[in-house]
Amino acid sequence: MRRVYMDANATTPLLPEVFEAMRPYYTERFGNASSVHSFGQQARGAVEQARMAVAAFLHCRPAEIVFTSGGTESDNLALFGATKPGDHLITTQIEHHAVIHAAERLAQCGREVTFLPVNAEGAVDPEDVRQAIQPNTRLISVMMANNETGAMQPVAEIGAIAAEAGVQFHTDAVQAAGKLPLDVENIGCHLLSISGHKIHAPQGIGVLFVRKDTKIEPLFYGGTHERQRRAGTENLAGIVGLGKAAELARKGIEEGVPKNLSALRDRMEREIVERVGDAGAHSQQAARVWNTTNLWFDHLEGEALVISLDLKGLAVSGGSACASGASEPSHVLTAMRVPAARARASLRFSLSKMTTAEDVDFAVEIVPKAVAKLRELSPHYANRSPVASVSS
Amino acid sequence: MSTPETIAVAMSGGVDSSTVAAMLKSEGYNLVGLTLQLWNQRRLAGRPGMPETTEGRCCSLDDVYDARRVSEHLGIPYYVVNQQDRFEQDVVQPFVREYLSGRTPVPCTLCNNHLKFAQLLDTARQIGADRIATGHYARNEYDPARNRWILKRPADASKDQTYFLFGLTQEQLSRTLFPLGNYRKPDVRALAQEQGLALANKPDSQEICFIPGGDYKVFLDAYLADRGESIPDTSGELVTTSGEVVGQHQGIHNFTVGQRKGLGLGSAGNVTAGSPLYVIGINGAEKKVVVGSSEELVSKSLRANRLNWIAIPSLEAKLRVEVKIRHRHEPAWATLAMSGEDEVTAIFDEPQRAVTPGQAAVFYNGEEVVGGGWIL
Numbered sequence: 052m053r054r055v056y057m058d059a060n061a062t063t064p065l066l067p068e069v070f071e072a073m074r075p076y077y078t079e080r081f082g083n084a085s086s087v088h089s090f091g092q093q094a095r096g097a098v099e100q101a102r103m104a105v106a107a108f109l110h111c112r113p114a115e116i117v118f119t120s121g122g123t124e125s126d127n128l129a130l131f132g133a134t135k136p137g138d139h140l141i142t143t144q145i146e147h148h149a150v151i152h153a154a155e156r157l158a159q160c161g162r163e164v165t166f167l168p169v170n171a172e173g174a175v176d177p178e179d180v181r182q183a184i185q186p187n188t189r190l191i192s193v194m195m196a197n198n199e200t201g202a203m204q205p206v207a208e209i210g211a212i213a214a215e216a217g218v219q220f221h222t223d224a225v226q227a228a229g230k231l232p233l234d235v236e237n238i239g240c241h242l243l244s245i246s247g248h249k250i251h252a253p254q255g256i257g258v259l260f261v262r263k264d265t266k267i268e269p270l271f272y273g274g275t276h277e278r279q280r281r282a283g284t285e286n287l288a289g290i291v292g293l294g295k296a297a298e299l300a301r302k303g304i305e306e307g308v309p310k311n312l313s314a315l316r317d318r319m320e321r322e323i324v325e326r327v328g329d330a331g332a333h334s335q336q337a338a339r340v341w342n343t344t345n346l347w348f349d350h351l352e353g354e355a356l357v358i359s360l361d362l363k364g365l366a367v368s369g370g371s372a373c374a375s376g377a378s379e380p381s382h383v384l385t386a387m388r389v390p391a392a393r394a395r396a397s398l399r400f401s402l403s404k405m406t407t408a409e410d411v412d413f414a415v416e417i418v419p420k421a422v423a424k425l426r427e428l429s430p431h432y433a434n435r436s437p438v439a440s441v442s443s
Numbered sequence: 444m445s446t447p448e449t450i451a452v453a454m455s456g457g458v459d460s461s462t463v464a465a466m467l468k469s470e471g472y473n474l475v476g477l478t479l480q481l482w483n484q485r486r487l488a489g490r491p492g493m494p495e496t497t498e499g500r501c502c503s504l505d506d507v508y509d510a511r512r513v514s515e516h517l518g519i520p521y522y523v524v525n526q527q528d529r530f531e532q533d534v535v536q537p538f539v540r541e542y543l544s545g546r547t548p549v550p551c552t553l554c555n556n557h558l559k560f561a562q563l564l565d566t567a568r569q570i571g572a573d574r575i576a577t578g579h580y581a582r583n584e585y586d587p588a589r590n591r592w593i594l595k596r597p598a599d600a601s602k603d604q605t606y607f608l609f610g611l612t613q614e615q616l617s618r619t620l621f622p623l624g625n626y627r628k629p630d631v632r633a634l635a636q637e638q639g640l641a642l643a644n645k646p647d648s649q650e651i652c653f654i655p656g657g658d659y660k661v662f663l664d665a666y667l668a669d670r671g672e673s674i675p676d677t678s679g680e681l682v683t684t685s686g687e688v689v690g691q692h693q694g695i696h697n698f699t700v701g702q703r704k705g706l707g708l709g710s711a712g713n714v715t716a717g718s719p720l721y722v723i724g725i726n727g728a729e730k731k732v733v734v735g736s737s738e739e740l741v742s743k744s745l746r747a748n749r750l751n752w753i754a755i756p757s758l759e760a761k762l763r764v765e766v767k768i769r770h771r772h773e774p775a776w777a778t779l780a781m782s783g784e785d786e787v788t789a790i791f792d793e794p795q796r797a798v799t800p801g802q803a804a805v806f807y808n809g810e811e812v813v814g815g816g817w818i819l
Contacts, residue, residue: 355569358522362475362570376507377480377525425569 054364055410059249059342059403060198060226061368065292066251072295073253076288084285085274094287101294108297109243109260110234117277118290121257122225122246123149124270128259128281129221129242130154130192132267136161138189143167143175143204144386146194150223151382154192163187172337173202173387181212190219195227195238199383199399200334201343203231210239219265225249225257229300230309230340241265247289251403252296256289308404313341316402319411320344326419329435333384333397342402347389350432351425353396354378359421360398365414369398449473450620451567451575453559454513454521456506458645459578461513462631463622465638467576468517475572476514476521478507479558481530482653487669492661509642516639524566526558533557535653539663543675545695545725546801549607549770550651556610564618574618579604582624582810583616592616594753594812599627606770609805609815610751663696679730681706684723684739698722698732701740701797708734725800741794744777747804747816748786754813758787764806764813766791768798774807787816 056064065073076097082090084098099113106113119125126149134140134157142154144166151166158164165183169175175193184191191213196203206222213220221242224233229250235243242265247256261267261280273282303309323346324330333345348356353369357378360367369378384394400414426432452464454476468474484503487493507523514521534553541548559577567575580602582595592613596603611619623631628647635643650657667673674694681690690708692698697705702722723735745768752758758781765774766789775795782788789804798818805815 352566352569354524355566358475358524358566358570361522362520376511377523377527379525428565428569 052364053413054366055413056366057400057402057406057410057414058366058368059406060399060401062248062254063251063403064405065253066296066299068299069251069253069292069295073288073292076291081287084287085276094285097287097291097294098285101290101297104294104298105258108228108233108301109245109258110236111260112263114278115235115260115263117259117261117280118285118293119257119259119281120255120286121248122147122223122244123257125244125246125257125259126150126192126221126223127153128267128270129244130157130190131270132280133190133219133221133242133265134162135189137163137187139163139165139185139187140190140192141165141167141180141183141188142192143169143194145169145173145175145197145199145202145383146192147198147223147225150192150194167193169202169386171387173197173200173334173383174337175204175209177205177208177212180209181216184212184216184218188216188218190221192221192223194223194225195233196224196230196340196343197334197383198226199343199381200337200345200387201226201339201341201401202334202337203227203340206238206240210237213241214239226343227340229296229303230342232304235260235262242267247293247296250293250296250300252293253289256286256293258293303404309341312402312404312406315406315408315411316341316344316400319400319402319414320346322415323418326415327422330422333387333389342406343399344401345384345397345399347393347397348422349393349396350429350435351396351422353398355425356396356398356421359425360417363417363421365417367398367400369395447471447473448574449475449572451475451477451563451570451572452519453563453575453577454478454510455578455648456509456513456642457578457648458632458635458640458642459580459623461510461578461640461642462635462638463576463578463620464513464517464519465640466622466634467620468519469638474517474519475567475570476510476519477563477566478510478521478523479526479530479563480507480523481526481554481558482535483527484653484655487662487665490665490668492656492658493665494655509645513640513642516641526562529562530554530558530653535666539666541801542659542663542696543677545677545698545727547699547799548801549803550653551607552610552803555607560611560615560619564615574620576620576622578623579608579621580623580628581605581608581621583619583621585617589754591754591756595624595810596807596812597621597624597626602628605807605812606767606803606805609753609803609812611753612751613753616753660697677727677730679732681708681732681734684733684735689720689734692732695725695727695730695732698725700724700799706732706734721797737796741796742791742798743794744788744790745795745798745804746782746786746788746819748783748819750785750787750814750816752814754808754811758814762806762808762813764789764808766795767805767807768795768818769802779806786819 080093082094084094102113102116105116130153154164167179195206219241222240223244225246228245241262243260245258248254271282329349357369450472454460534550538548538550580597586593654662677695678693680688718736720734721740724733762779766777767774776792777789802818804818806813
């Protein structure tokens with residue numbers, strides 16, 4: 052069976068060049084980067100070269116790069132590391148769970164936390180950020196691009212507001228990396244998270260950018276790795292892979308790859324919506340990263356549609372997965388005040404630079420068929436009111 | 444060669460449904476494994492009386508893990524479908540309401556009616572499977588003479604689950620496979636072993652799946668507290684069948700017909716003329732719990748409504764049947780007759796103990812389930 056993968060916001064496959072770059076570091080160049088001997092020196096060299104590649108990708112200094120186990124650890128390190136009991140943290144209702152759940156935990160540990168709302172397009176208003184700042188505000192954490200809708204957040208404006216107020220600013224750039232130019236100076240952030248496996252590096256490697264002179268308390272205690280900001284033997288092959296992937300992502304952005312892919316996403320979105328009717332894209336009026344579209348299909352259950360599509364060979368996702376693997380209503384769509392039934396009938400399609408025009412043709416062919424079949428079986432569809440079908 | 448039929452297997456992570464998947468897979472069906480996520484056991488964890496941990500409970504991560512492992516082992520696609528909202532609305536809330544109105548509910552039957560069959564069949568059809576298979580111990584077959592689907596007791600009488608299945612419609616029965624109907628439990632375990640299923644020796648689940656520990660009173664407290672509510676005050680009088688007040692009680696939800704312990708009358712008061720007192724009935728409107736002797740606990744008849752007929756299209760004339768009034772009840776002979784538009788009366792040959800409002804009355808003709816209803 053043909054299988055098409057459109058869930059790049061969940062994870063991406065390694066690029067062949069990344070895999071090739073990593074391969075020797077699993078076998079002959081296996082050293083511990085902390086060791087004194089030649090094996091260690093070889094490993095250290097590879098780690099530092101990767102650090103430079105990532106620094107070039109983020110437009111920062113190599114010493115400002117901390118390698119972590121991934122986006123979740125980076126977010127936790129930023130939030131736990133940069134706040135103390137009594138501090139105030141400002142974040143939003145649409146962050147990834149790595150930020151939201153960390154912030155909820157912080158609220159139980161003596162921090163005051165504000166979760167800002169978003170507008171109907173899923174964007175935060177920088178003015179809301181400004182209004183929320185209080186004398187004890189220590190950290191603002193706002194993501195760069197939302198994982199479910201692709202909506203980009205006004206991080207540069209927020210960075211300026213943070214600077215003006217003398218507050219530290221963290222941005223979760225996990226879904227922006229590889230899709231938008233990342234420049235920590237333009238963003239004005241003190242802390243920035245990225246994850247390897249969203250940019251064709253392996254799972255289990257990530258980065259937290261920590262601006263020079265920004266103090267963070269480590270999450271782990273042990274060796275003096277990563278300038279005492281993250282104890283634990285370096286994930287050597289993972290770091291090498293992330294370095295290579297960052298280098299390729301930077302080149303891709305410079306060469307304008309995202310523009311071509313954006314046309315592909317737009318065509319898919321337009322053709323699917325036109326063919327099925329009673330459908331649309333969330334955050335369509337917002338600035339979005341090029342690869343993501345979150346489509347709603349009224350009069351059906353999104354969960355059944357995800358399964359139907361998977362059984363026909365198209366991998367997409369709906370809602371966010373809970374521990375069992377069942378879908379839960381999306382907190383992002385809920386924050387956008389999307390009605391519950393529509394939120395449950397929403398699916399995220401996320402492309403990568405490996406997505407082809409044929410993949411999009413495949414989706415455009417099978418999604419409307421699957422939607423039609425589900426609606427045929429739905430009593431709600433037969434009895435739908437014409438008013439409901441034109442409102443959005 | 445024609446494409447094999449796609450069947451959705453309802454997988455709980457237990458031995459029975461896992462074995463069903465293995466059996467159908469070896470018969471060449473195209474299978475999709477589905478688990479309904481019905482209840483979040485963590486939701487009430489840690490509330491007073493509720494366990495902190497949720498290991499080994501229905502809908503626990505362990506069960507989903509087991510079902511997933513079995514699906515991987517068999518090479519079939521597997522999905523977890525979130526039906527927590529519907530389960531709460533169609534099973535948990537009626538369960539709570541019934542206890543608070545002095546009745547004793549059967550949540551498993553409601554779950555079968557609303558979730559395991561109605562919802563699962565809907566989901567199955569949506570994903571391209573016209574029929575489902577479950578690990579219930581029951582048999583169903585089409586009888587051309589009557590032009591009806593018939594539900595029958597399974598080969599393993601000790602595992603008979605037909606009591607909980609009386610609500611199945613003809614359409615549901617026609618679209619359901621009960622592959623274990625002709626097997627005995629030990630044979631099923633042996634089959635599981637043969638198929639290399641790691642969970643062949645997993646213990647059977649016994650209690651009501653969403654009530655860890657089986658204490659429904661603790662659950663009622665925890666559930667209502669979770670919703671920011673509390674158990675309404677239904678305290679009142681304990682009265683005898685002749686109306687004499689013999690004591691006070693703390694709320695009608697603490698009682699079920701036939702109950703002997705916890706009447707709060709003390710060891711002396713619990714005995715009238717040498718015989719222990721039982722709950723004979725619960726008057727929800729007046730918040731009265733009626734107590735009486737063992738002899739007063741028996742009933743010559745019962746009335747039931749919200750009927751579902753399986754072996755017959757409707758009850759036209761009086762019918763001799765065996766009636767089962769609770770899951771672990773030896774069916775008793777009775778004569779059935781309609782006593783209202785959607786109400787039947789069963790007159791027992793021998794009076795039966797503890798006929799309990801809220802429980803199901805299921806009518807059998809030999810092996811066949813004639814139909815059933817809810818005891819009034």
